[in-house]
Structure formats: C-alpha cells, structure tokens
Amino acid sequence: MTSDPYLSVKALTKYIKKKFDADPHLRDVYVKGELSNVKIHTSGHIYFTLKDSSSRLPAVMFATNARSVKFKPESGMTVLIRGDVSVYEASGQYQLYAQSMQPDGIGDYYLAFEQLKKKLLAEGFFNPSHKKQLPKYPEKIAVVTAPTGAAVRDIIITLNRRYPMAKVTIFPTLVQGEQATRSIVQSIQAANDSAFDVMIVGRGGGSIEDLWAFNEEAVARAIFDSRIPVISAVGHETDTTIADFVADLRAATPTAAAELAVPSRSELLDRVITQQSGMYRIISNILDREKTALRKLTTxxxxxxxxxxxxxxxxxxxxxxxxxxxxxxxxxxxxxxxxxxxxxxxxxxxxxxxxxxxxSDISQLQKRLEQSTLQSMNNNKMKLTSAIRTLDALSPLKLMERGYTIPYKDGEVVKSIHQVKAGDELKVTMQDGTVEATVVKTIPTTKGEHNNG
Incomplete structure (x- = not known):
C-alpha cells in the first residue's frame, strides 16, 4: 500500500517557508527600490510594495523597526532597505520584512526635516501674523535649556550684564537623547503656567542628531501654543531647526538670544541721559521765551x-x-x-x-327759616289729611258697611264663579265676622243682573 503523494496547501507552504528561512542569502538582504502603495497602520506597522522597472516585491516594516525611521515613507520615494525575505503563510507569497529604511541620495534626517517643515508651513505655523511681540522691558525671563553647559552660562552672564534688574528662572531640561522631546515640551508648558514675560528655548551646538529634539513636531507645537513669546536659540549661527521657524524670534546663538530678550542697561542709560539733556534744552528755551514775554508785558x-x-x-x-x-x-x-x-x-x-x-344777617335768616319750616309742616299736614280721607273711602271695610262681602277659597279672594264649583268650601268675610259656606251651584249673571254668590 503506497502513501498519499498529495500534500496540503498548508504543508507545502510551510515547506517553502522553511527553505526561505534556511537560505543564508535571504536572512540579511540589501534592496534598493521605489516605494508604492504605502500604508501606515494605526498600530505603527508600514505596509508597502518595493518595485523597479520590471518587478514588484511586497514588504512590511513592523512598528518596532518603523519607530527608528526619521522621515515619513511616501509612494514614489526611492529607498535603501535592509531586511530579510520570508513567506507569509496566510497568502502563500513571499515578502520582504524591512528592518531599516533610509532615502536614496539624501539622509533620512534631512528628509524628515523637510517633510515636517512642509507640513507645518501648510498649517500656518510660520505665518508672521502668529508671531508675538517681545516686551521692551521684561521683568521675568524663563530659560528652557540644560542646567549645565556653555549655553546656560552664556545666557545668564549676558542677561546679568545687560539687564540685571530682570529675574531669570532656569527650567532644567534634557536637550539631547530619546527623552529630550518630552522634557522640552514639559518645560515649555511649565513656564506657561507662571507669569513670565519672555522665554528663551535652546541649547549649544552639535550634530544634526544632537539637535534633533528641536526638529520634533511635539516641540514645534508646544512653542506655537505658548502664551509667552519664545526666542529660539539652538546651536550655532549656521544651525537651523524647526523650532527656529516656529518661534516668535530666532537667535543665532544662546548669547544672541539673551541680547534680543532684554535691552542694554548702558544703552538705556545713554538714552535717558540724551533725553534728559534734550528736556533741559527744551525747558530752558521755554523759560527764555516766557521771560521775554513777561518783560514785554511789564513794560x-x-x-x-x-x-x-x-x-x-x-x-x-x-x-x-x-x-x-x-x-x-x-x-x-x-x-x-x-x-x-x-x-x-x-x-x-x-x-x-x-x-x-x-x-343781623343771621337773625333774619333764622326767622326766614322758622317761617319756611312752619309753612312746610302745614302743607304736609294738609296732604296727609287728604290722603287719609282717600284711603278711608277706598277701604274694603267701608264697602262691607254697605252690605258687601269678600269670599275666600284656600286663602285667595274669589273674584269669579269660574274659580269655584259645587262642593267647594268658602270663607265669606263680612263686616262683623266670617261665615263658612259650601257652594251648592254657580249661576252665571245674565245681562242686566248681578249675582253675589
């Protein structure tokens, strides 16, 4: 019985990967090519294709190695890459695993510098409208630099010589190495938490690697966001960093920065003396004119x-x-x-x-009042007597004296035979009393005669 000669895709891929990994010529290769389809993942990994005029090679650079690249890889760049070649089992294709990358023809530091400069220029970081004016007579000065070395010594000596009345505060800062960027940013922010009039940020000279912290984007943004006017003083006169472009004023050296930050005491004294002399001349001329005018007035x-x-x-x-x-x-x-x-x-x-x-008038008025009152009483008495006579004549009792009676049914006066019927009980009021009667029948009154009930 023979074994199955067919391999799985996975097994074949693993075999090919082992062959690639075992080949010493593929473990450390140097490749030159053009970047294409560059994708920088949020994790920091860089995926790209390296190509030339006739071939393409998939490649990846993991974040641990990508952090050492000073510039931003972009499609179209020609780069020099060192790495190894292996097989990616999931897709079954071989690819280049880059360990280092540098631009072909120019240094990666220079490329990174130009890229950041272009980016910040587009965002307006170098626009003169964002530059803050330095105070003419600062009282408190912040210095962000290393606590030891020639730079800080030159700054302090220059400030004390030119303007000793200013208070100088040193913010000890790392200006070189991996932690320098964070240290510079923290010192700038700490200075902004206090009431300083101007800030000097810088260090002494060195190689581009030594000065590189001042080319980092974080430092540039900290300077741009500073509430305090910033004077950049990095390296020597020929050294130029991103910090110099962003700062409100650039000084060629730390000593020059101190000279720009404060006025010269001797120059101020000379200016005061000159102005004082000018004032004396002006006042003397005014006094002479006034004396002449006074003499003219008195004469x-x-x-x-x-x-x-x-x-x-x-x-x-x-x-x-x-x-x-x-x-x-x-x-x-x-x-x-x-x-x-x-x-x-x-x-x-x-x-x-x-x-x-x-x-006399009162007496007459009193008599007239008495007469009028008496007359009014008599008139009213006559009216009352007449009314009594009329009322008495209309009284029902007078009618009763002549034989008339008033019948009542249930307390109401009966005025018509239509109000009663046979069998109704009536009360008949007479002059000398009341008679209770029962209706036997009603007889309507014929024309020309009356019926009293």
Whole structure:
C-alpha cells in the first residue's frame, strides 16, 4: 500500500517557508527600490510594495523597526532597505520584512526635516501674523535649556550684564537623547503656567542628531501654543531647526538670544541721559521765551500806568452806585404809598362792624327759616289729611258697611264663579265676622243682573 503523494496547501507552504528561512542569502538582504502603495497602520506597522522597472516585491516594516525611521515613507520615494525575505503563510507569497529604511541620495534626517517643515508651513505655523511681540522691558525671563553647559552660562552672564534688574528662572531640561522631546515640551508648558514675560528655548551646538529634539513636531507645537513669546536659540549661527521657524524670534546663538530678550542697561542709560539733556534744552528755551514775554508785558502801557487800567471801572462803579440809590428811593416811595392804601382799606373794614352786620344777617335768616319750616309742616299736614280721607273711602271695610262681602277659597279672594264649583268650601268675610259656606251651584249673571254668590 503506497502513501498519499498529495500534500496540503498548508504543508507545502510551510515547506517553502522553511527553505526561505534556511537560505543564508535571504536572512540579511540589501534592496534598493521605489516605494508604492504605502500604508501606515494605526498600530505603527508600514505596509508597502518595493518595485523597479520590471518587478514588484511586497514588504512590511513592523512598528518596532518603523519607530527608528526619521522621515515619513511616501509612494514614489526611492529607498535603501535592509531586511530579510520570508513567506507569509496566510497568502502563500513571499515578502520582504524591512528592518531599516533610509532615502536614496539624501539622509533620512534631512528628509524628515523637510517633510515636517512642509507640513507645518501648510498649517500656518510660520505665518508672521502668529508671531508675538517681545516686551521692551521684561521683568521675568524663563530659560528652557540644560542646567549645565556653555549655553546656560552664556545666557545668564549676558542677561546679568545687560539687564540685571530682570529675574531669570532656569527650567532644567534634557536637550539631547530619546527623552529630550518630552522634557522640552514639559518645560515649555511649565513656564506657561507662571507669569513670565519672555522665554528663551535652546541649547549649544552639535550634530544634526544632537539637535534633533528641536526638529520634533511635539516641540514645534508646544512653542506655537505658548502664551509667552519664545526666542529660539539652538546651536550655532549656521544651525537651523524647526523650532527656529516656529518661534516668535530666532537667535543665532544662546548669547544672541539673551541680547534680543532684554535691552542694554548702558544703552538705556545713554538714552535717558540724551533725553534728559534734550528736556533741559527744551525747558530752558521755554523759560527764555516766557521771560521775554513777561518783560514785554511789564513794560507795556497798561502795566506801566496801572491807574489808567482800572480808571474805567471806577467810573462804572460810581454810575452803578447812583443808579442803585435812585432805585432804593423809588422803591421806598412805592412801598410807603401801598402801606397808606392798605391802612385806609383796613380802617373801612373794622371787625366789630362786620360782626354786628353778620349777627343781623343771621337773625333774619333764622326767622326766614322758622317761617319756611312752619309753612312746610302745614302743607304736609294738609296732604296727609287728604290722603287719609282717600284711603278711608277706598277701604274694603267701608264697602262691607254697605252690605258687601269678600269670599275666600284656600286663602285667595274669589273674584269669579269660574274659580269655584259645587262642593267647594268658602270663607265669606263680612263686616262683623266670617261665615263658612259650601257652594251648592254657580249661576252665571245674565245681562242686566248681578249675582253675589
């Protein structure tokens, strides 16, 4: 019995993968090609195709290796890759596993620098409208740099020499190495939590690798977001970093940054002395002009003859006094005449005479009131007597005295035979009493005769 000669796809793929892995020429290969279909996964893995004019090679670079790439891989770039070739069992195809990547022809640091510069330029980070003005006379200065070294020493010496009245605070910061980016960002943010007038961010010179922390996007954004104006002072005059483009002002060296941050005390003193001299000259000229004007005034005609100056006023006072006296005399005369008239009117209106006249008027009015009251009472009495006579004449009792009666049924007066019928009980009121009666029958009244019930 022979064994089955057929292999599974999985088994064949595993066999081929072992052959690839065992080949020493595929364990460490150097490949040059053009990037195509570049996809950077959120996990940090980079998937791409490496191609030339006639062939294509699938490739992947895992996040652990991708973190060491300084630039952003993009389709169309020609790159130099070191890695190994193996088989991806799930798809059964071989691919390149990249361990390092650098651009062909230029360094990866330079490419990363240009890429970030282009990105931040598009976002407006370098726009002059975002640059903050430095204060002319800062009182508190923050310095973000390494706590030791020539850079911090040069900054402190320059600040103390030029403007010793400013208070300088050093924020000790790592400016080189893997932790430098985070340290720089934290120091910038810490300075913004306090009330500083200006901030110097920088370090001394070095290689592009040494200065690279100042080319990181996180540092650029921290400088851009700073509330405090930032002076960038990284490296020597020929060194340029992304921080220099984003900062509100770029200094060639740390010493130059300190000179830009504060005015010179000696220059300020010279300026004060110059302005003081100018003020003295201006005040002296003003005094000379005023003295000349004063001399002209004191020698002019009014001041030379002061009595002529106030003579017209004396005449006006005298005329005003005469006019006032005349007005006073006229007012007194008018008041005296009014008093005499009032006294005469008062004499004609003696209170005793008015009282007597009023008493006489009251007496007459009282008599008229009594007469009117008596007349009114008589009239009302006559009206009452007439009304009594009329009421008495219309009284039912008077009718009863003449033989008339009033029948009642259930308390109501019976006015018609139609109100009763045979058998009804009636009460008949007469002059001297009441009779209870029963209706036997009703007889309608014929024309010309009356029936009383």
């Amino acid at each position: 002019s005609m009014p001041f030379a003859y002061p009595d002529r100056l106030y003579r017209p006023f004396i005449e006006r006072v005298e005329r005003a006094t005469d006019s006032l006296q005349r007005e006073v005399f006229q007012h007194l005369n008018r008041s005296r005449e009014r008093f005499t008239n009032l006294d005469r009117q008062l004499a004609n209106r003696i209170p005793a005479q008015r009282i007597r006249q009023s008493q």
